[in-house]
Amino acid sequence: MKPMLIAASLGLMAATPAFGQANDLAVEGPSRFDAVPTEAVSPFGGLSLTPTRLVLEPGDSRGEVTLYNSGGETVTYRVEDVELEALSQGGYAPLEEGADAPDWSASRYLRYAPRQVTLGPGERQVVRVISRAPRDLEAGEFRSHLRFSSIPTVAPVDELEDETTTEESTSVEVRVGLEYRITIPVILRTGEGVMGTEIQSARVEAQPDSDGTRVLVTLNRTGDWADHGVVRVYDAAGEEIGLLRGVSVLAPLQTRIVSVPVTVTGAVPARVVFETDENNAELIAAADIG
Known part of the structure; x- marks a missing residue:
């Protein structure tokens, strides 16, 4: 009897609905790279990103984030927007489940592509972010986050070499990959504001x-x-x-x-x-x- 293959996943987030794709969101496919930039965030799993925060200034409607696969295996990555509350003591916390988008959320004004990409070892992908904020917005700052997640995979189970295995000795083998995530802030500035x-x-x-x-x-x-x-x-x-x-x-x-x-x-x-x-x-x- 041949082994039974069981698919499983760990902690996957549901994909957000796709935005309408505009011509200025057209992106090229994966390309090769020689080395990951030193300023890139790269905590584990071959998933690396640069920059670590993206700021869109007034009049600057386009931005880019580059995703690198510096690991040794082909990986599929999902890109999604999330809202995280900034804490006064530092760090972020997720909003309550089912809560409406807060006033400070930038996601209503942002579009990005691609939303999913598969990269082989040593490949990179540019994710384009476009602002659609109205020009007449008063001075302010909006913020959302982009989350880049590897999609866990289940490794194929090799065929049993001993075809005489009986039903009584059936074995099950499951190999589940881990999910890796990096979340970066995207900051949208509007109007004629000042810092302070x-x-x-x-x-x-x-x-x-x-x-x-x-x-x-x-x-x-x-x-x-x-x-x-x-x-x-x-x-x-x-x-x-x-x-x-x-x-x-x-x-x-x-x-x-x-x-x-x-x-x-x-x-x-x-x-x-x-x-x-x-x-x-x-x-x-x-x-x-x-």
């Missing part, structure tokens, strides 16, 4: 499970759009003793608390600053640590 962030307060807090300390920094968004940058902690001599990258106060939040570990043993935090990204560092806000 201030440091409301900063204080030192001991970490009870270690000998280290951390600095809790409360940031307030004062502009229509969120700054995106790094928080640095300095001692009294001006030496950097802590750093946290990728910080922003995203809508609908007006206030966010970030925790910056002090990486130098015995150092005493004295000052904290919030700057733009490394490539064009510009001071946004600074404060003494109380």
